[in-house]
Amino acid sequence: xxxxxxxxxxxxxxxxxxxxxxxxxxxxxxxxxxxxxxxxxxxxxxxxxxxxxxxxxxxxxxxxxxxxxxxxxxxxxxxxxxxxxxxxxxxxxxxxxxxxxxxxxxxxxxxxxxxxxxxxxxxxxxxxxxxxxxxxxxxxxxxxxxxxxxxxxxxxxxxxxxxxxxxxxxxxxxxxxxxxxxxxxxxxxxxxxxxxxxxxxxxxxxxxxxxxxxxxxxxxxxxxxxxxxxxxxxxxxxxxxxxxxxxxxxxxxxxxxxxxxxxxxxxxxxxxxxxxxxxxxxxxxxxxxxxxxxxxxxxxxxxxxxxxxxxxxxxxxxxxxxxxxxxxxxxxxxxxxxxxxxxxxxxx
Amino acid sequence: xxxxxxxxxxxxxxxxxxxxxxxxxxxxxxxxxxxxxxxxxxxxxxxxxxxxxxxxxxxxxxxxxxxxxxxxxxxxxxxxxxxxxxxxxxxxxxxxxxxxxxxxxxxxxxxxxxxxxxxx
Numbered sequence: 001x002x003x004x005x006x007x008x009x010x011x012x013x014x015x016x017x018x019x020x021x022x023x024x025x026x027x028x029x030x031x032x033x034x035x036x037x038x039x040x041x042x043x044x045x046x047x048x049x050x051x052x053x054x055x056x057x058x059x060x061x062x063x064x065x066x067x068x069x070x071x072x073x074x075x076x077x078x079x080x081x082x083x084x085x086x087x088x089x090x091x092x093x094x095x096x097x098x099x100x101x102x103x104x105x106x107x108x109x110x111x112x113x114x115x116x117x118x119x120x121x122x123x124x125x126x127x128x129x130x131x132x133x134x135x136x137x138x139x140x141x142x143x144x145x146x147x148x149x150x151x152x153x154x155x156x157x158x159x160x161x162x163x164x165x166x167x168x169x170x171x172x173x174x175x176x177x178x179x180x181x182x183x184x185x186x187x188x189x190x191x192x193x194x195x196x197x198x199x200x201x202x203x204x205x206x207x208x209x210x211x212x213x214x215x216x217x218x219x220x221x222x223x224x225x226x227x228x229x230x231x232x233x234x235x236x237x238x239x240x241x242x243x244x245x246x247x248x249x250x251x252x253x254x255x256x257x258x259x260x261x262x263x264x265x266x267x268x269x270x271x272x273x274x275x276x277x278x279x280x281x282x283x284x285x286x287x288x289x290x291x292x293x294x295x296x297x298x299x300x301x302x303x304x305x306x307x308x309x310x311x312x313x314x315x316x317x318x319x320x321x322x323x324x325x326x327x328x329x330x331x332x333x334x335x336x337x338x339x340x341x342x343x344x345x346x347x348x
Numbered sequence: 349x350x351x352x353x354x355x356x357x358x359x360x361x362x363x364x365x366x367x368x369x370x371x372x373x374x375x376x377x378x379x380x381x382x383x384x385x386x387x388x389x390x391x392x393x394x395x396x397x398x399x400x401x402x403x404x405x406x407x408x409x410x411x412x413x414x415x416x417x418x419x420x421x422x423x424x425x426x427x428x429x430x431x432x433x434x435x436x437x438x439x440x441x442x443x444x445x446x447x448x449x450x451x452x453x454x455x456x457x458x459x460x461x462x463x464x465x466x467x468x
Contacts, residue, residue, distance in 0.1 A: 175392055176392070177366065177367075177368065205365075208362060209362065209365050209366055239357075239358045240358075241358075242355055242357065242358030242359075243359050243361075245355050247354055247355065250354060269377070270354070270357070273353045273378065276351060277351045299384075300375060300377030300379075300384055300386070303379050303384070304379055307379055307380060329444055332444075334382050334442060
């Protein structure tokens with residue numbers, strides 16, 4: 001077994017700090033530096049960066065969560081309450097926010113407010129019904145907060161910000177090629193918050209990077225079960241099947257990705273390739289034409305369309321597409337050769 | 349024989365994801381075994397300005413820094429080309445990067461003015 005490696009948090013901290021210096025107006029970077037500062041124990045600095053992320057993007061959900069949870073962790077319950085209440089005003093159906101508020105009010109000894117928010121959390125997400133039922137709080141369709149259950153709820157860990165920290169570090173390390181450490185980090189995130197679809201997707205991506213395809217499929221499947229409208233996850237899962245040579249599975253998920261994001265030309269292009277590989281030329285041409293309607297300068301889609309038209313012996317149409325391609329990329333010798341061939345055929 | 353363009357596409361994508369290249373800026377296409385790589389070529393986590401800052405004390409000559417960066421990108425591009433050609437089913441690779449192009453077997457950086465002219 002591989003020994004556990006030392007994760008270079010300090011190095012990542014310095015790198016992100018430098019990135020923030022260079023690009024202070026990137027909310028993502030501010031949020032990441034907030035997480036890293038928090039992990040270094042620099043709570044004041046973390047607060048400053050989360051606040052800056054929210055100044056740049058007031059609806060940045062992850063930064064809202066991180067800031068609010070940082071306040072709770074440092075015992076600033078009133079500030080935490082204010083962050084979560086204003087976020088919940090914007091997102092009344094957000095189960096997680098309601099759940100956090102519920103726990104927070106139990107901690108603040110405000111049982112009536114706690115009951116109200118726990119009820120809302122249960123209403124918006126069934127996983128909270130199970131959570132509170134296990135703790136004896138949700139009984140026969142009612143929220144019951146007796147002394148014993150209140151003590152239990154008070155101890156509920158609210159550590160999603162730590163989970164986000166590990167997931168972020170994992171993704172960062174995977175981009176630097178350290179996939180094994182990346183997997184370790186994302187698993188830590190999942191230990192803290194196993195029901196987060198994004199963490200499963202991130203882990204799936206790193207497994208794909210590593211070539212561990214069955215594990216990648218499993219993680220993406222979990223992620224998509226939790227968030228069925230995650231279109232990019234569907235596309236990524238399609239690539240995993242593609243790398244395995246399983247084009248039927250790839251087609252299934254790319255179709256789903258296109259259904260979720262019909263305006264993404266790139267997804268339609270990939271779907272067209274899949275149709276073509278499975279000898280469904282008519283469908284492939286349809287998708288390519290759609291992709292080109294979305295982005296008429298999409299050279300790759302135009303080349304593919306030309307090739308499919310040529311293969312269907314629609315010489316004139318193919319020629320027209322190749323000519324358009326060469327107006328944009330005149331140095332493409334493959335397309336030039338194809339154009340010459342098609343031109344010869346149309347002459348004869 | 350069935351076409352395998354999507355299988356090639358997925359494997360090339362994985363290869364890019366595993367490399368030190370910023371794959372998010374690259375467009376990948378595969379047409380009957382010919383792989384197209386377009387968009388902007390950038391190495392992840394490496395910035396020529398940063399190289400300048402880090403090496404300020406040791407490298408006084410700016411052109412030496414630029415040359416070092418150029419050599420590093422050229423080497424990476426050559427390795428990438430070799431690896432993509434090694435993917436089963438790949439017949440050729442066409443590079444259409446907006447900021448780097450191959451001229452007589454050598455990688456050269458495309459100047460900003462030229463990029464503007466070409467509409468990138």
